Amino acid sequence: MSRLTQWAAALAAAVLLAGCSGGPSDTGRDEGKGRSAPAPVPSAATPASELPSSLTSQRLAWGRCKATAGSPAPDGDWQCATLKAPLDWSRPDGETIDLALIRARATGKRIGSLLFNFGGPGGSGVDTLPSYGPVLGTLRQRYDLVSWDPRGVSRSEGIRCRSDRRIQAAEAIDTTPDTPAEERAYFRDAADFGQGCKKAAGKLLAHVSTTDTARDLDLMRQVLGDSRLHYVGFSYGTELGGVYAHLFPRRVGRMVLDAVVDPTADSVGHARNQARGFQRALNGYLKSTGQDPEQGSRKIADLLERLDAKPLPASSGRKLTQTLALTGIALALYSESSWPALTLALSAAERGDGSALLALADIYNERDKSGRYGTTTHSQRAISCLDAKQRPTLEQARKLLPEFEKISPVFGSSMAWDTAGWCHAWPVPGQYDTPRVSAPGAAPILLVGNTGDPATPYEGARRMADELGKGVGVLLTWKGQGHGAYGSGSDCVDSTVNAYLLRGTVPKDGKVCS
Template sequence: MRRVLAAALLVAAAGCSTAPAEPASQSTAEPDKIAWGPCTDLKRPDGEPPARQDASVRCGKLAVPLDYAKPDGERLDLALIKLPATGKAKRLGSVVFNFGGPGASGVDTLDQAAKMLTTLRARYDLVSFDPRGVERSSGVRCGDGAAMDRFTSLDTLPNDDETQRAIEAANKEFAKLCQQNSGKILPHIGTVNAARDMDRIRAAVGDAKLNYVGMSYGTQLGGVYATQYPKNVGRMVLDAPLDPTVTFEQRTLAQTRGFQKAYESFLRACVKGACPVGQDQATANANVGKLMNRLAGKPLQVNGRELTQGLASTGVAAALYSELTWPFLEQALGEALKGRGEALMYLADSYTGRSEDGTYSTQMTSFPAITCVDTAERPDEASLRRTEAAALKISPLFGSEGSGGLCRVWPAKGSDEARRVDATGSAPILVVGGKGDPATPYEWAPKLTAQLKTATLVTYQGEGHGAYLSGSKCVQGLVDSYLVDGKMPERGATCPAA
């Protein structure tokens, strides 16, 4: 999510927001307290502890109801992190972050992103958390490292009956293990309860209004929060937006188109130089296709593991999230074509949350747990096969049935409550959508903006998933100006690509 972009469109393109940072509170209830202390278990993306730790960073826990229908019953501890404000000017309160997923650890990611948030931190405490069902907050577990290795390494090619049967059997086994290991929490996670938790966090940090930055899935969480608590919305930014109304089929096809578009952009950029994948785009694409077909029959040996076609495809997709990782993807594909799969395996592991010791974060297990609870849709076999056929027609490399196959056998019931957003009555909300975003296609940005009814859309013309932390000075300027000064960009504002 790192990209450098020259920018000229900053505060000059902004208007004034009517939302103060900390209006009068609506609640009279005494909030729960957070016991802040030193952070002892932070992790880098590779699962290792950070080389250096900012001594001012604090970690803590907040007890919330496991079941909000029984508010005085069993409790669940949410893990939080706080980067205290550093500036001498008047503190504006806190900004709460959700970095996406669903399933990403906000505790680890905020610590990793700290250097990119210095402007905000000068005026705000920066706060994030592991949502319920994620990592330190009763994270969903679905088997040991060996079981996760089997699941993540599944091939999607060739698209025949044998492959489909293997995927279906793996989905059933995965769901069974999730129920065995995390059955108590599975019915109580999801975005609706996470939004309730977030209002508890707002109260616990002492803010009358929630100032919030949500990225990717975090935009759905923000939208649901604004729907549930419109009067508690302060300054809210939703970057790389999801359209919560889409079906499994619509989401799968839109994302397949998005990744295929990003892949083609990558190939075009590669062949402009000494591209190790091929001398022109057609040749490079054909070589990648041959590599994937070869791996489906004979995986590459990588340090006692096998780089399967499924893992290789995952590695390619992981690198397409940011234009900055395209050079590494060039190298990884070039080496794989010569029989060396270490770099592609590294990319795949970074996406699946696998550490060098063979353990996994909850990234791959929290995702379906939250996704499947957030919808009542349970597609039948015919719908899955129709979706997969359409997706493979768009992209043989990225086409699949999506998450619908796993939700079809998920042990917890789903609800459509998180699919409806309407923030009528809230303060103005800023939505940022990227034209080259592979994971949350731009078409979803104006749709979420319209559904919220109180939002303004800024369009980023660049590549990659997410704009605020991409390195775009234009986007960061507009967002920071809104969060710090309350200046909402003009309608139709656009930030150029690099």
């Protein structure tokens, strides 16, 4: 997937929670009619004769969570533990790696564990789940809330591919190159990043795929004592959920996939989808401010062209480049609650001050005031480039430019170049063109699609439902804005999801929340 798919922890704190202020509400009504999700099976680990007992019978030592250099210890009654998983799932009795977990125990009569993946790939569940705590109070009455840092992420053997100094230096690279010299610099930087990942991660780099993580997820289910997996995945977490359902259809319990990735799209298809999705979200923003979308987009594109030639100064002494401005604009489109900040930032940039757009870009890039950067994008690139087999060339990216720029005059060029640059000269080969998610025999899986989602456009939810198979994928549509629907202010969405997770009530396929 392209770089704009990132669901960073910084974004969760700065944007998502602002959109979650309404919180979920369980009204007690039976939302929808028809099939019911299977009743929870009594907690007893499913036998797994193919795995050594040293893995399946391990006991998690839950204890107080510790702070890290980039994140304080969570407040409240959160507990942390470490799970051992095989480095190489083809050799489950071989070398192991440590996966960091976090949980909050159920406050009432317990159904089981409810596992969360917040996307990315590369997002830290250990950091993100506590920030969701106030939103998930209703679900916590019946579930232990559990998340983890997937392999290669943060506390779970996290991959860091370059230093803070080199990250900042790379911000000067033009990600929409206009000259042969800029093209050489762009692809040289991409190759250098991959070599940095190889040096830092070593043999782990070939074992951080979504399939590897799906197998980790099933091991987690067993060790937690659940016969079926109850799971909520956002954004990339929906792809992970789909891959899990394909591998273990009979072990699917109550599964919600929100902000659904299109499983039929290859890497170029994802870029095309996102160019369309971000432009659609930008059009919604421009309409909300009384602007004509075509004229407003042209004005922003003109600003980006000026920045390409001459970056703007910022109060910090740094410069706002075209790439950083585009990143700041994209971040603000993840949530309708940040549209006012985008208006102020664009107005300031038009007056010659790049500070506000640069601040938005820094949130997305996880850069703090001291110049330290987070590593979400490092893990994201390692995982997505191991997943994606497709490796478009420079010439192929050039040919995509007219089509992509027609789709989006603002995001198209960057998305087109990204198809070739993101995994250029990657040290390990990709595994598939598109993930396999068909899951015949699985319990009903609830898919939540948001018509205004920029990063995972709405059409992907219907395609995921089709790929999962008849009687498995159940689509719930929200006519809203932003990346994701649950907890974003729709009582209809929240009560439908809660009824499914808490009581097993499956809504009618195609239900719409406006």
